Amino acid sequence: MTPPRFTRRHFTLAAGAAAATLAVPALGAEGRIEKPKLSLAVGGKAAFYYLPLTISEQLGYFKAEGLDVEISDFAGGAKSLQALVGGSADVVSGAYEHTINMQSKNQFIQSFVLMGRAPQIAMGVSTKALPHYKSLADLRGKKIGVSAPGSSTNMVANLVLTRAGIKSGDVSYVGVGTAAGALTALRSGQIDAMSNTDPVMTMLEQRGDVKIISDTRTLKGTQEVFGGPMPAACLYTNADFVKQNPNTCQALANAIVRGLKWLQTAGPSDIIKTVPEAYLLGDRALYLASFNKVREAIALDGMLPDEGARTALRALSSFEPSVKPEKIDLARTYTNEFARRAKDKFKA
Structure with a gap:
């Protein structure tokens, strides 16, 4: 596949992502957690994309930090974002690029710990529906399954198609989730x-x-695909929540970074014993084959690279007219302060 040729288009990144620590309050000296019971929304928790969240939950790392986290699983990342915006979730485990998209709508949300350093998203055509597939042009007028419309899976599909001159209106996007329903949708011919x-x-x-x-x-x-490092899953929330609940955000970051460290040395049998049986989709061998394929995409220490934020902005602005690079302040889309402290604490 031909690598992308994104142009810088006279971006001005102002103070740059190096200023990403902007407006992060100091942690309370006593470390009191402001919101020990909180709701967390995720879109497709069984996917490897969110494995660090599942590991931290299953191994009791949230509880160890004094948190009672209620996790609600939605069909896709766009749905979990809606839960945050609507006020039914305090924090989201979702794709970093939503922080940029929302800022373009004048709503400020902020990532505070990274779980994935690659999107872990693949796009494929059905060998049954399109046995003679030759190029992306063959997808015009076809149905493309995504976890949920507006989610990161949709974003990757948009990016790939846009580079081939295919607009989002030239195809139909169908939400199929990220588990057994997605397998059924493709195998039954509901999508191409x-x-x-x-x-x-x-x-x-x-x-x-x-x-x-x-x-x-x-x-x-x-x-x-992206022409640079592309941050993926993270924990994000409203910028005001970060300011008002720094110790809560620190506890969440600690739990995730501890999970990331565990994953660095975990073997296949450790993974199988830790994740819920339903996540295996009835095939342990294929589940482990999948894990081996995406293992390097899992973040190491929770830190979001500055260049990754710039890559995400370039990618989004290449197909999303509402995202204008010169109007996006990347420093307000993420902070590494909490992850940095967690990294030091757990030697990740």
């Missing part, structure tokens, strides 16, 4: 192609159900 996460995409790929045409499950593949 799909942009989704693992383990779903590896399962479809290994059984010959899809032909992969774009792949960000590895760092190399992400570089080819």
